[in-house]
Amino acid sequence: MRSDTVTLPTSEMxxxxxxxxVGDDVFGEDPTVNRLEEEGAALAxxxxxxxxxxxxxxxxxxxLSHTSRGxxxxxxxxxxxxxxxxxxxxxxxxxxxWPVSGLHRRETVKKIKDAVRPPNIHFAPARLLCLENTHNxxxxxxxxxxxxxxxxxxxxxxxxxxxxxxxxxxxxxxxLGCPVTAFTKRCDSVMFxxxxxxxxxxxxxxxxxASFVDRARQNRKLLGGGMRQSGILAAAGLLALEHxxxxxxxxxxxxxxxxxxxxLAGLSVDPFPPPTNMVIVYTSETGLxxxxxxxxxxxxxxxxxxxxxxxxxxxxxxxxxxxxxxxVLHTIETIIKNPNS
Ligand SMILES: *Cc1c(COP(=O)(O)O)cnc(C)c1O
Numbered sequence: 001m002r003s004d005t006v007t008l009p010t011s012e013m014x015x016x017x018x019x020x021x022v023g024d025d026v027f028g029e030d031p032t033v034n035r036l037e038e039e040g041a042a043l044a045x046x047x048x049x050x051x052x053x054x055x056x057x058x059x060x061x062x063x064l065s066h067t068s069r070g071x072x073x074x075x076x077x078x079x080x081x082x083x084x085x086x087x088x089x090x091x092x093x094x095x096x097x098w099p100v101s102g103l104h105r106r107e108t109v110k111k112i113k114d115a116v117r118p119p120n121i122h123f124a125p126a127r128l129l130c131l132e133n134t135h136n137x138x139x140x141x142x143x144x145x146x147x148x149x150x151x152x153x154x155x156x157x158x159x160x161x162x163x164x165x166x167x168x169x170x171x172x173x174x175x176l177g178c179p180v181t182a183f184t185k186r187c188d189s190v191m192f193x194x195x196x197x198x199x200x201x202x203x204x205x206x207x208x209x210a211s212f213v214d215r216a217r218q219n220r221k222l223l224g225g226g227m228r229q230s231g232i233l234a235a236a237g238l239l240a241l242e243h244x245x246x247x248x249x250x251x252x253x254x255x256x257x258x259x260x261x262x263x264l265a266g267l268s269v270d271p272f273p274p275p276t277n278m279v280i281v282y283t284s285e286t287g288l289x290x291x292x293x294x295x296x297x298x299x300x301x302x303x304x305x306x307x308x309x310x311x312x313x314x315x316x317x318x319x320x321x322x323x324x325x326x327x328v329l330h331t332i333e334t335i336i337k338n339p340n341s
Pocket of ligand 1 (some may be wrong): 053054057059080081132134136165167168193195204
């Protein structure tokens, strides 16, 4: 339950991968990749999309395709792009990442307005705003479509391009019962991962206008992300997209897990109920640090990760069923009651 990235390809996926029609995708000749890119673009409501090896590369290619060297990119200080992507945008793109704390928490529009400074020779010109939905470090929280459009509109008015890191945008859509376009209609580009809750072994899509995706193809190539017979991966990606409606089951299990954990002495869950598939558990009242809690779980073959100083993250996904969940809750109850056993 460390992450939804641990999901294994289904036997149906492995079969589709073995049988996939393939070609050289760097020449645009892989029919399975082409189909995946078309389906991804249609789901996001964009003209075109490009298949990439990872979400990290998708975000980096997006930044490269929106900006020039010396531009500033506004983003949340807790965003994946700022926090977990090895500073790639600064390294490869020569941009100044401008982290705004709590950008997704409240007063998003005001924070955007405050962060964009008027033209001045001292300032790197702000060109791009990146938002994230669902928000990883905030425990899979959803930014609602209205709120998000408001941020887009204000960002655009200030002359910013808008990129959405939608690694888990299908979780947001499933949770609210709305199409993904509710979140993506008005952004310039969106990246989403096929390899997390959707279950593909690898791969992400980046969608936008046709001319944006043309630039993205060049940037993917320069980063070494042009793959050859990648239809083998895209075949799994196509099946992964079909799994999107089933994400509601992961969300139901996350709520059940949260309810079960909250009932145990010393554990609390926040946000409660969990908005999507992540459960953030605070352990300090049990006398166990997150690290100790996780290693006791690990002794029982359950994986979770410390998430900061005070909490642990547990993620539900398609390879965790109701029985697994029961067993996890039972094990945690035993551990809490007798941590030294
Ligand atoms: C996982 C994740 C990414 C990066 O995806 P990888 O395929 O792991 O490189 C980007 N953004 C967010 C919000 C993520 O959770």
